[in-house]
Every structure is written in structure tokens, then in C-alpha cells.
Amino acid sequence: MTVRGFGVELVRLQREHIEMVRAWRNDDGISRFMDFRQHIAPEQQQHWFDGLNLATDFYFLIREKGNFHGLIHCSHIDWERHVGQSGLFISSAQFQGTHLPVAASCLMLEYFFTHTSLLSIEAKVMCDNPIALNYNLSLGFSHIPSDAPNRYHKLWLGKAEFYTAFDMNLNLLRKIHGPNLEVIAQ
DSSP states (O other), X not given: OEEEETTEEEEEOOGGGHHHHHHHHHXXXXXXXXXXXXXXXXXXXXXXXXXXXXXXXXXXXXXXXXXXXXXEEEEEEETTTTEEEEEEEESOTTTTTSHHHHXXXXXXXXXXXXXXXXXXXXXXXXXXXXXXXXXHHHTTOEEEOOSOTTTEEEEEEEHHHHHHXXXXXXXXXXXXXXXXXXXXXX
16 A cells, blocks of 8 residues: 655555664664664664554555665554554654654644544654654644553554644645546555
8 A cells, every 4th residue: 555645655664674674763763762772783673573462553665766765654553542653763864854754644644644544643753863753743643641651651643633734735635636546556
């Protein structure tokens, strides 16, 4: 599955991509902000990928102009409660803090909030990553109580809160890139 919009594509993660993702994930610039910070061996990456549930775990590579620049996900979806978990990392410092993570986040959130029954998304951001915390708050996420408040912030985003917080930016993205998302089943 590929979702296109806002100048980017979200390409569903496939087996042939997992070594590229593992290399990104093992980079100190990325792993230092993750809950699991140890080096990931090829066998561990394979085991993780094999454990994904296609109905509840949606991991996407972020592609712009033919190049992959990171990973975004909505996973561990509980379709009965209409809630999923989200996360994102950009593979190169060159693209961090640019339009790319914003476009990818908006595209994924727009897709799940308009094309599925999802009503809210949860995320966790490590306490030593204030840039990611501020980024998520700007998308409309708010704090929820956590059993590990000294390690990470637990965040929640409802469908209405996303559209309220990001309405102006979504309108700008739609104006630049068009109003419709394109979903391609593969």
C-alpha cells in the first residue's frame, strides 16, 4: 500500500526495506531518542518484522522525489477502541526540522482519520527529546498520565483535536499539493 499526498509518499514497509531501516535505527542520532537504544542485529530486525500484524501494524517509509528519508507508523491499532500508536523518525539530519516530517505526519494522520475508523492516536516521546515533544504538541497531541513520567511523555491525539490544531497547515498543504489523498493498494 502506498499513500500519496502533500508532496510525499508513504510506502508500506516490505521485507526488502528492513536492512535500510535497521541501519537508520542503529545510527546514534536516531537510537539515542528511542526507548530501545541498543544496537539492533539483523536477526532482531527480522524477528521484529516477522512479528508485525498486517491488520494492526502500519509501518511506512517516507519517500520524497524517489528517495526514502525515514519511517512513520500507526501500529498496535485496537480497532474496537479505535486507537493506535504512532511514531516517526527521519533518517538524515538534513531533513529533520524541514517540511518533510510535517507532510508525512499530516498525510498519515489524514489517512487514518479519514479512511479508517480510527478516532485517536497515542505516542510516547522520550523526556530527553524536547524537539520531538514540541513537534507532537504542535500537531495537537496533549499529555496523558504515564506510569514512566521520568523516562517519556505519553501523548494523545484525537481526530477533532488534530483538525483543530492543524487546520491552517492542512489547508496550506492541500492548496500546494491538491485536496485529495491517493491510496494505492499493492
